[in-house]
Amino acid sequence: MSSLRTDRGAPSLDSPGPHQQNKPAQERPDTTVLLSSIGLEKTYHKAKVAIPVLRGADFEVHEGEFLSIVGQSGSGKSTLLHLLATLDQPDAGEIYFEGNRIDCLPAASRDILRNRYFGMIFQFYHLLPELTTLENVLMPTMIQLGLFKYWFGKSRHRKRARQLLDMVGLSHRLKHRPKELSGGEMQRAAIARSLMSEPQILLADEPTGNLDQEAGQEIMGILRTLNQQRNLTIVMVTHDQQIARQTDRTVRLVEGRVEGS
Amino acid sequence: MYKWLLISRYLRTRYIALASIISVMLGVATLIVVNSVMAGFGQEMHNRLHGILSDVVISSYDLNGLPDAEKHKQEIRALLGDDVQGMTAIVQVPAMLNFQYDGQWHTFQVNLIGIDDASYAQVSDFSAYLLHPDNQKQLDFLLREDGYAVGRKNFPESGWIRRRARVEYEKVLREQQLLESSLLEPDKPSATEEPVPSTPEFGEGGADSIPPPPFALGENQQDLDRGVEFDPAVEQHTGIVLGISICSIRSRDEDGEVRDYYLCAPGDDVQVTFPNSGRPPRAVSDSFTVVDLYESKMSEYDSSFAFVPLSRLQSLRGMVDQERGVAHVSAIQIKLREGADLNRARDRLQARFPAMQYGYRIETWKDMQGPLLSAVQLETTILNILLFLIIAVAGFGILATFFMIVVEKTRDIGILKSLGAPSRGVMSIFVGYGLALGIMGAGIGTVLGLLFVENINQIADGIGWLTGREIFDPTVYYFQEIPVIISPLAVVLVATGSVLIAVAASLLPARKAARLHPVEALRYE
Numbered sequence: 001m002s003s004l005r006t007d008r009g010a011p012s013l014d015s016p017g018p019h020q021q022n023k024p025a026q027e028r029p030d031t032t033v034l035l036s037s038i039g040l041e042k043t044y045h046k047a048k049v050a051i052p053v054l055r056g057a058d059f060e061v062h063e064g065e066f067l068s069i070v071g072q073s074g075s076g077k078s079t080l081l082h083l084l085a086t087l088d089q090p091d092a093g094e095i096y097f098e099g100n101r102i103d104c105l106p107a108a109s110r111d112i113l114r115n116r117y118f119g120m121i122f123q124f125y126h127l128l129p130e131l132t133t134l135e136n137v138l139m140p141t142m143i144q145l146g147l148f149k150y151w152f153g154k155s156r157h158r159k160r161a162r163q164l165l166d167m168v169g170l171s172h173r174l175k176h177r178p179k180e181l182s183g184g185e186m187q188r189a190a191i192a193r194s195l196m197s198e199p200q201i202l203l204a205d206e207p208t209g210n211l212d213q214e215a216g217q218e219i220m221g222i223l224r225t226l227n228q229q230r231n232l233t234i235v236m237v238t239h240d241q242q243i244a245r246q247t248d249r250t251v252r253l254v255e256g257r258v259e260g261s
Numbered sequence: 262m263y264k265w266l267l268i269s270r271y272l273r274t275r276y277i278a279l280a281s282i283i284s285v286m287l288g289v290a291t292l293i294v295v296n297s298v299m300a301g302f303g304q305e306m307h308n309r310l311h312g313i314l315s316d317v318v319i320s321s322y323d324l325n326g327l328p329d330a331e332k333h334k335q336e337i338r339a340l341l342g343d344d345v346q347g348m349t350a351i352v353q354v355p356a357m358l359n360f361q362y363d364g365q366w367h368t369f370q371v372n373l374i375g376i377d378d379a380s381y382a383q384v385s386d387f388s389a390y391l392l393h394p395d396n397q398k399q400l401d402f403l404l405r406e407d408g409y410a411v412g413r414k415n416f417p418e419s420g421w422i423r424r425r426a427r428v429e430y431e432k433v434l435r436e437q438q439l440l441e442s443s444l445l446e447p448d449k450p451s452a453t454e455e456p457v458p459s460t461p462e463f464g465e466g467g468a469d470s471i472p473p474p475p476f477a478l479g480e481n482q483q484d485l486d487r488g489v490e491f492d493p494a495v496e497q498h499t500g501i502v503l504g505i506s507i508c509s510i511r512s513r514d515e516d517g518e519v520r521d522y523y524l525c526a527p528g529d530d531v532q533v534t535f536p537n538s539g540r541p542p543r544a545v546s547d548s549f550t551v552v553d554l555y556e557s558k559m560s561e562y563d564s565s566f567a568f569v570p571l572s573r574l575q576s577l578r579g580m581v582d583q584e585r586g587v588a589h590v591s592a593i594q595i596k597l598r599e600g601a602d603l604n605r606a607r608d609r610l611q612a613r614f615p616a617m618q619y620g621y622r623i624e625t626w627k628d629m630q631g632p633l634l635s636a637v638q639l640e641t642t643i644l645n646i647l648l649f650l651i652i653a654v655a656g657f658g659i660l661a662t663f664f665m666i667v668v669e670k671t672r673d674i675g676i677l678k679s680l681g682a683p684s685r686g687v688m689s690i691f692v693g694y695g696l697a698l699g700i701m702g703a704g705i706g707t708v709l710g711l712l713f714v715e716n717i718n719q720i721a722d723g724i725g726w727l728t729g730r731e732i733f734d735p736t737v738y739y740f741q742e743i744p745v746i747i748s749p750l751a752v753v754l755v756a757t758g759s760v761l762i763a764v765a766a767s768l769l770p771a772r773k774a775a776r777l778h779p780v781e782a783l784r785y786e
Contacts, residue, residue, distance in 0.1 A: 128677075
């Protein structure tokens, strides 16, 4: 986190964050909290009608945990995930990553955070249609590095991208465009992309929501493997109880608040 | 890195944007073509005007001109020093020119110019426009035996050959007429036997002499009358050089080929009537023999200029002061050395010969042709503005297309942002895209424009062949080829200008893209 500029009043790594007094991690005292939020509030405004989505959501995930957030549609699961991923900013509340407050970081720092520390996968895969599978996977590295830096390490990056695609079973689809892939293949490519910059946490927004049973299971298998073999922390939003049951821990979002289970 | 990849990918997949740069391309190509052709025209005209007019001209408002050219020349040389490369004095009067062709008298209004054959060629490109190769070296107002306009199609046989042939022909014709008339009316005396006043000598002033009526005194008749002392087969009148359009008609024959028909050619005689220097001026006439034709390809000059020897014109008009032995001239033309400041020379001359005191008009050649030159300049400027507006319109096309593309790519922009691409990076994708399109449009346009200019004559021929109508009708325009000058600076300016317009047009959509909220962009369906 040294490359991240800490903002006003953000505690450093050494000083314990305020969340630790708030909600101790009783279940897994041996691990540290990686990402957490305190009292998140977010209200959407639709045609002058305020729709409160989050009303003080407290949330935390520990290092190496595979956590799912469940809730009915419209309960604010995706909103919470977007806030955690710094794609959006909360109206009130705080978000901490490795003990540093990240919700009020300047845009450039949040860009770096998303690029190098968070991996994200989405329900609709969100691959860039103009690029091949391999190029899509390389995208985070390309964003991180300038033209020349990328060029110097080109073969190394490509090798790594191929390894990742190999791992998700897509080594035969390197030169294909997203529209030539099936839904499951696209999601596997998206997972490979999210791993490209070796993130510390993977945020998944309904990764199986658009897939059939079999493909969904395949994705869950990959996520489980990642969690177990690489000790990757995963936060997954889903509305599917059956999928949620395959994770280590499930929290429920009800009326804009997190209820642990 | 991702920016370049995406720009190159968008270039290859978004054909709608390529369509929008065609207008940039066409605008650039048109601008280059128009600029080159206009510059070519302008340069051609400049050269011709300048070639004919010399650099600075001191002329008198008075028809009788300024006195004592030699003294003026000394003054000028003293004033301008080494800048003066050549000087010549001329007499210029309005005149009427008559000649007979096919039994009809043709009359033209001409600008009669008396020139000093030794020095006139030094101040202007006069010699280069003559048709006989020897006259191009040095004109002496003497008819040549042969060899006019070598290689020119349809040019009639000229020189002494023509003159002798005509005399021979007229003799035969005359005998035939005599025979016919004596057979029909044996009592009536033939036309030649009638008393005809001989051509009077035009002396000093010439005020009392009455010019013979041209219809009564035909050219050939006059020759016959003076047959004793003047034999047209071996003698010539004073030489005259005629503008080529005075004595030729350019039109198409049955096959549609452009042809020149010559009404008179070197070797023929013409009559010229002009005012003498009396008060009020009276008309003076004299016969001249055409010794050459003058073709500057400026229709204004070719259809009005007639050159005769200066001394002859001065004495015919009575411009020679008998007592002092000095002659008046209408104007002094000055040629300055290359690179000399014309305006400065003019101003110094004006200071030396103030208009209030001398009544001289002192102008550079640019002053004299100012309205024409500035009209061409204005035309070029307005065309440039109009054509740049075309590129601006193309810019708005890019603007609209880019807004569409940004809307279409909203989700991709959200993806890029979720992967950590900064807003600046997203913006630079679209600005770079605009830049790439601009460079492509301007580049292809430049190449097209230059190719067009290179092959403009063939293209003009091709279009003429397709439409059945020649673009540049040689019966109207004097040049055989369309003159073009490619100015590298203009090409670079046009190309960079249109690239800038393309970039400017992409700025607004790019900013919109950069400001998209990632979450909303991701949700966008």
